[in-house]
Amino acid sequence: MSNIVIIGGGLAGLAAAYRLSDEHHVTVVEKDDALGGMAQSYHIDDHTDDYYIEKYYHHFFSSDTELMGLIDELGLTGRLQWVRGTTGYYWSGRAYPMNKPLEILKFPPMSLLDIFRLGLLVLRTKLVRDVRSYDDITAGEWILKIAGSGGYNNFFQPLLNSKFGSNADRVSAAWLVGRVKIRSNRGAEGERLGYMRGGFQHLIAALADSIRERGGRIITGDGVKEILMEGGRVSGVKLEEGTLSCDTVISTVPPLTLASLAEPGIPGFDPGAIHYQGTCCALLGMSKPLMTDGTYWLNIKADVPFGALIEHTNFMPASDYAGEHLLYIASYFQDHDDPLYTLGQEEVIEMFLDGLEKLYPDFDRSAVLWWELGRDALTAPVYETGYAGHILPYRTNIDGLYLAGMFSEANYPERSMNGSVRAGYEAADAVVRNS
Ligand SMILES: Cc1cc2nc3c(=O)[nH]c(=O)nc-3n(C[C@H](O)[C@H](O)[C@H](O)COP(=O)(O)OP(=O)(O)OC[C@H]3O[C@@H](n4cnc5c(N)ncnc54)[C@H](O)[C@@H]3O)c2cc1C
The missing domain is CATH 3.50.50.60 (FAD/NAD(P)-binding domain)
Structure with a gap:
C-alpha cells in the first residue's frame, strides 16, 4: 500500500x-x-x-467518454443534459447566427468560394487520423493553404487572435484540426453540447x-x-x-x-518548454438577457477588450439560477503585465461594460445585479508548433x-x-x- x-x-x-x-x-x-x-x-x-x-x-462533447463514465459511476447521469448550443459571430456592427448551413452562407464577409473552401477544410479535418502529424505547421499556414485568405481573414484569424492574442501566429494546425474535428460534429440544426444541470x-x-x-x-x-x-x-x-x-x-x-x-x-x-496563457473572465448576474435572439456563444470581431460573450442562460434555463440571466465575458491574456491581469477588478469590469455598450447600444447597466471576475495566469497551455515534443x-x-x-x-x-x-x-x- x-x-x-x-x-x-x-x-x-x-x-x-x-x-x-x-x-x-x-x-x-x-x-x-x-x-x-x-x-x-x-x-x-x-x-x-x-x-x-x-x-x-x-460544457462538454459527446466524445468525452471518460468524463461521462465518471459522471455515470457517481450516479449523476440524471443531471446530464444535451442541449443545442447556438453560436453567432459579431461582425461589423451586428451579430450573425452561425448554426445552420444557410446561416453560414449568409455571413456577409465570406464569398461563396470562401464558404466552399471552409467546408473543404472541415471535411479535411474529419479525415485526419493522427492530429500529431499537424504539430509542426502553424494553424495560419494550414488555413491559408486549404481555405484561402477569405476564410482566414474573415473567419479564423479573429478567432485565433481572441483565443491566443500575440501567440496566435505560433499555434499549430494540430490544435486547430483537433478543435474543428470536435466542433464540426453537428447536425443540420447545430451542435449539441453536454452540461450537468445545476453545474x-x-x-x-x-x-x-x-x-x-x-x-x-x-x-x-x-x-x-x-x-x-x-x-x-x-x-x-x-x-x-x-x-x-x-x-x-x-x-x-x-x-x-x-x-x-x-x-x-x-x-x-x-x-x-510549455507556455501557458491566462484567462480574465467576468460573470454578470442580470435581471434580463443580453442576447435576446437566444445565442449561447458569440465570437466577436470588434474593437472591444474581450473575444467572446457566452450567455449561459441561453443554454440552461434562468429558472435554475433564481431567475437571473448569466453572461460570461471572456478574454485571454499572454503576459503577466497585460492590463486584464494588472488592473483592479472594478476597472476591468468597467472596461467590459463599456465594450458591451459599444456592441449593444441598448445594453442597460442597471440590469447587472452582481458580478464576479475570475482571473488566473496559468489556465491553458498554448499549443504552439512543436508542442507534442x-x-x-x-x-x-x-x-x-x-x-x-x-x-x-x-x-x-x-x-x-x-x-x-x-x-x-x-x-x-x-x-x-x-x-
Ligand atoms: C476559461 C476556461 C473555459 C473552459 N471551458 C471548458 C469547457 O467548456 N469544457 C471543458 O471540457 N474544459 C474546459 N476548460 C478546461 C478545464 O476546466 C480544465 O482542462 C480542467 O478543469 C483542468 O483540470 P486540472 O486538474 O488538470 O487542472 P486545474 O483545474 O488547474 O487543477 C490544478 C489545481 O492545483 C491547485 N494548486 C496549484 N498550486 C498548488 C499548490 N502549490 N498546492 C496545492 N494545490 C495547488 C490549483 O488551485 C488547482 O485547483 C476550461 C478552462 C478555462 C480556463
Whole structure:
C-alpha cells in the first residue's frame, strides 16, 4: 500500500485520488479553499443553497467518454443534459447566427468560394487520423493553404487572435484540426453540447465525497510549498502548516509551479518548454438577457477588450439560477503585465461594460445585479508548433514523482475536463504499475 499525496484538487487530482483511494493512503492537497481548479464554481449565496455557477464557462462533447463514465459511476447521469448550443459571430456592427448551413452562407464577409473552401477544410479535418502529424505547421499556414485568405481573414484569424492574442501566429494546425474535428460534429440544426444541470459543482462534490468514503483525505486552503526528497526519491511534502510524509506524489500543477516546488529540478524536465496563457473572465448576474435572439456563444470581431460573450442562460434555463440571466465575458491574456491581469477588478469590469455598450447600444447597466471576475495566469497551455515534443510523461525520472494535468498526453491537442480526468486515471495506473 503506497502513501500518496496528490498536489491539486482540480479534476486531474480528484480523478487520480478517486482511482487510488480504495487501495492506498491518499491525501489530496488543494491550495484554494474550494476544490475544482479551473472547473471550480462560485456559490451565489444570497439566493438558494443550491445556486452554483462555474467561474469559467463549461460544457462538454459527446466524445468525452471518460468524463461521462465518471459522471455515470457517481450516479449523476440524471443531471446530464444535451442541449443545442447556438453560436453567432459579431461582425461589423451586428451579430450573425452561425448554426445552420444557410446561416453560414449568409455571413456577409465570406464569398461563396470562401464558404466552399471552409467546408473543404472541415471535411479535411474529419479525415485526419493522427492530429500529431499537424504539430509542426502553424494553424495560419494550414488555413491559408486549404481555405484561402477569405476564410482566414474573415473567419479564423479573429478567432485565433481572441483565443491566443500575440501567440496566435505560433499555434499549430494540430490544435486547430483537433478543435474543428470536435466542433464540426453537428447536425443540420447545430451542435449539441453536454452540461450537468445545476453545474459541475455536483461532479466535484460527488468526487470528493466518494474519495472520503474510500478512506482518502482532502486538505483545502493549504498549498504544497516543497516536494521533499531523500536519497533521490520522494519522501514527503511541506505545506504552509506542517509536513506530510509519503512515498509517492502526483503533481497536477502547471510545470512552472512544479519547478518551484521541486528544487533543484527534475532531470530531463524543462519547466519553461510549455507556455501557458491566462484567462480574465467576468460573470454578470442580470435581471434580463443580453442576447435576446437566444445565442449561447458569440465570437466577436470588434474593437472591444474581450473575444467572446457566452450567455449561459441561453443554454440552461434562468429558472435554475433564481431567475437571473448569466453572461460570461471572456478574454485571454499572454503576459503577466497585460492590463486584464494588472488592473483592479472594478476597472476591468468597467472596461467590459463599456465594450458591451459599444456592441449593444441598448445594453442597460442597471440590469447587472452582481458580478464576479475570475482571473488566473496559468489556465491553458498554448499549443504552439512543436508542442507534442514537450508533453510531460505520467512518470518522471524521480522515483515516486508522477504528473497529470493540462500538460499531459490526454490533454493534447486541447485541454478539457475529459482530458484531465483521463490524465488523472493514467497517472493513477502508472502509480499502481510501479508500486
Ligand atoms: C476559461 C476556461 C473555459 C473552459 N471551458 C471548458 C469547457 O467548456 N469544457 C471543458 O471540457 N474544459 C474546459 N476548460 C478546461 C478545464 O476546466 C480544465 O482542462 C480542467 O478543469 C483542468 O483540470 P486540472 O486538474 O488538470 O487542472 P486545474 O483545474 O488547474 O487543477 C490544478 C489545481 O492545483 C491547485 N494548486 C496549484 N498550486 C498548488 C499548490 N502549490 N498546492 C496545492 N494545490 C495547488 C490549483 O488551485 C488547482 O485547483 C476550461 C478552462 C478555462 C480556463
